[in-house]
Amino acid sequence: MCHTLRNYKKENIIPDILTGIIIAAVSIPISMGYSQIAGLPAVYGLYGSVLPIIVFGLLSTSRQFIFGVDAAPAALVGAALVTLGVTPGTEEAMQVVPVITFFTAIWLLVFFLFKAGKLVNYISTPVMGGFISGICATIILMQIPKLYGAGAGTGELFELMEHIAATVKDANMPSIVMGVIALVILLVSRRLIPKFPMAICVMAAGAVMSCFIDMDEYGIVCLSEVSRGLPSFIVPQVDVRMLPDILTVSLSVAVVIMAETLLAENNFAQKNRYKIDDNQELLAFGAANLAAAFTGCCPINGSVSRTTMNEQYGGRTQLTGITAGVVMIVILLCGTGFIGYLPVPVLTAIVISALYSAMEFDLAARLWKVSKVEFYIFCGAFLGVLLLGTINGVLIGMILSFVAVIKKAADPPRNFLGLVPGHGEFLALEKFKHAYPIQHVVIYRFSSNLFFANIATFQKDIMDAVDEETRAVIVDASAIGSVDVTAAKTLRIMYDTLADMGIKLYITEHIGQLNVQLRKLGLGDLIENGSVRQTIERALADCGLSSPYPLVGVHNSYHDIRRKRTDTMVQELVWAFGDDAEDVIERHIQESIRSMKNGADMEQIMSGFWSQMDIQDEDEWLEHMESHIEEIVRVTGEDENKIAEHIERRRKQLYERLEKEHPEFVERYKARRTRMDERLRKHNPAAYEVVMKLREKE
Structure with a gap:
């Protein structure tokens, strides 16, 4: 409990509370809009920003992340209602949605019990960056129609573009002017005075304008007023006939929440140099969604836009989220009238500015300079999220990452080694022009684990290098940590083939655990007969060669090499x-x-x-x-x-x-x-x- 509030520093109180107030204010339009997308009345979006966000704040290990009603789960639930034949906004929807939320929470708790949070460790930085940027771009496209007086869009890129094209012809110019001016002010102030709470000033200015100007006369939409009071506790009622479909829908929602939020949380944690407990986060997700289910809300998720604002305005701990929840309670008890004075274009501009700053195109630019492969992985995840949705985008990014890993492992760095007179190490012949091989010996370094995708390369390199004068092949296996069954079978064939040619194969320099694998894979006799040696020098000594060694290409050249190794006295x-x-x-x-x-x-x-x-x-x-x-x-x-x-x-x-x-x-x-x-x-x-x-x- 209260992981980020332990040993709390007093200097964080002001920024945490101030940021919490901003988060609560910005959550009003976002939560109300997504609640309607999920098929519930708008006020349930505010309910989802009270108890769930406080529960998450008490259990989370993330210092910054903000939980609440968000786009992806809301869209999935809204689409599911149509599939289930439930009309959004009806009493039936108000009964079904909390049931979906309840089972979403159960699935998240199951993920917690099975420690599924570790899966995020297999997602690379380019995938994370593309994923976050894709989500931000998607939500910006959802929000753009609200700048000119239309409703928010749903779906992926093509559906969103279609919605924009269909609504832009009825755009309201005063709404556009107000929204664009607010957006410009926010973007400029972010660059010039990044710590100043310009979002509150812009929001207050919009509310003041609503008091003195008839917004309806200019066609500018303000938020709808909501009824005063806190949410009531309910017990979700399960319709057994819908249970199979609800279990399926809730599982997909839970997977989206886990993947999207854990990815984003890890991204912010890496950027701000702190650690989170992925499994504890799953517990926090599940508990927060249980709180949402018992207050009648739709499933809730981590919010990238609100977390970005938290980062911008200096929130340091989950006191920010707890403050936002408390502020929302105050608003529901005595400030609902104020909500009706907030112009939608202004609030939309605040959301868009936050999302724009969270997009990681600077990472994409660095990847383009450093690694084209990782740049393409970033683009794959970004376009995948934008075109196919959250889960598909992550899957595309992960698949591209694993393909890149396999491709890299299949063609790893590898060198033939020799000696440079006066140097105390074995060096790559290709890189050092004054390096010479030892007579009648091939020394080969392979910098990857041996497995089915690269063993053919390993075999070809060695077999191409030997000739009738070769007496030994010594493999520097210092970078080989494991051998799979396919590679072991090929090693056996190579060993026998070389033996028939009068050549002894040695494996050297590797960790002892590799010997355990070799024995389990049926290659124990290589160890028994001395073909596995701790160092290259010992393998050379087994061949009858001791320092100074005879070199090829230099007449009567012998080179003395005696590496001082701290592990020399380790029993071989x-x-x-x-x-x-x-x-x-x-x-x-x-x-x-x-x-x-x-x-x-x-x-x-x-x-x-x-x-x-x-x-x-x-x-x-x-x-x-x-x-x-x-x-x-x-x-x-x-x-x-x-x-x-x-x-x-x-x-x-x-x-x-x-x-x-x-x-x-x-x-x-x-x-x-x-x-x-x-x-x-x-x-x-x-x-x-x-x-x-x-x-x-x-």
């Missing part, structure tokens, strides 16, 4: 086999002991498992061997001390190598050695005693 076996690393080592130890029966010695055994083993990996392997000393003695008949001495001698060599190559990790190694000795003491006390006695002699 753990990285490769994950939680199964212990079991893998133990299984190979058992295989090694069995091979000793056939005369294999320790050196042969170690060289047969995970060649180019990391220092810590080999140290752990030795620790496992130590725990099996008694078993090895039984199998080989060798002296226990001799076996332990052999293991300790190898461990000493590892320590000397560590001191030379990675002195910064010596202390960490000692601490780890202490832990492993303690583990050996617990699991095999006899072996521990032998090892300790041997170390004491040294």
Whole structure:
């Protein structure tokens, strides 16, 4: 509750309350008009701006967004009444509309329970911008006829243009003059004095003119007077015969409210650098619509036009919306007579100016310069909303976004890598003219996840690059986070094909989670036989190459590269086999002991498992061997001390190598050695005693 009012800052009180008053005043014509579009008497639009807006303000996490009777839900409900055979404005309509609102609220609460708000995370900024601009353009076209004395239009672009064409011939010139002058004043003041509440001044000026000028004489339409008093609470009565149709209509209305409002809320939140809880917003939508249903109103929605005005005049929290609701209560109790003095052209100009400023054509201009693809996505969403309606516009934008993502992923950045003398990294051969490939090795970086749409590109690049002199292909998979079934199948084919050519395929530099996927996809043997390595250098070492490396294209050129990596001391076996690393080592130890029966010695055994083993990996392997000393003695008949001495001698060599190559990790190694000795003491006390006695002699 009251998410945006916690730790409230006193300096926000004045702008929040002042903006709330403006919002309430501007809501009068908007709410009354949309209420009539939804098939209800005009006064129900004012009712929808009382309790629902207050409930939303108490539950919402958005600092700015304003809820109320709005275009899209009103139009959907109005169209649904015609389908249901209900005449707008009748008693039957006043019974059916709250039922639609009630089930709309239920659907929104269902969306809340299933956390459907996360869907908005899949909608990109160009889609959001096109969507908001499309809604603004649609509502402006709806409002234009009111500037010249006609009623508001409904529908999409063609219906709206048809309505304008049909009504413009009867345009009232005084209405046009009044509306255009008000619009110009608002637009100019927005640029020159953006924080000044010019909308209130223009509205007050219109009301004063109505007091001294007979507007009817000039054909200028004013708002209709409404009856005084607050809304009564009702219980929506469901006609069982209409229930299937009502459920369908209410679902479509709920989807529109969720998509339109969440998109717009996120757009304002991103622009003003704060976060909202999408799922909490769905709860606020549902609760507000329940309040609307029990006061007899049509479904309510987030209002882009009123939120834009809130942003313009400096509203900081939902105190703005709550204030607007309280002001509307005051108007309904004692100010309904004032409503009849408000000229419609002036109020329409206020709405149009707010909507005009919310259109994001500046974003479209930036996208045109930066990314033509994203510009076309913006245009697709914009035209989709304008031509086909809210949901269809969003769907078109999302489809275009996903097509762009797939297209980009299908043709990702990729390079063949080599070395530049004096540089410590592998670099793209195409970008660096002084980069040279390593002899008989193809190193290839692929900057995307591998899946059905791009695996053919991956395969073709590599197969085209190998020749009869190639001995290894090393894939820099640092940007590959996942592999799908199709890609795994192709990797298997590539691995076997290259093996038949005498070429070994390595996958390197990737995160350990990718190894889990490879095992699940049936490629675990690539890990077992060492074709999956942690770094490019280790893959090269497995090929028998160590720094300095022989380069192609430069006579007798060798280049030394030693990347200092913070993860050098991460166990490669753990990285490769994950939680199964212990079991893998133990299984190979058992295989090694069995091979000793056939005369294999320790050196042969170690060289047969995970060649180019990391220092810590080999140290752990030795620790496992130590725990099996008694078993090895039984199998080989060798002296226990001799076996332990052999293991300790190898461990000493590892320590000397560590001191030379990675002195910064010596202390960490000692601490780890202490832990492993303690583990050996617990699991095999006899072996521990032998090892300790041997170390004491040294």
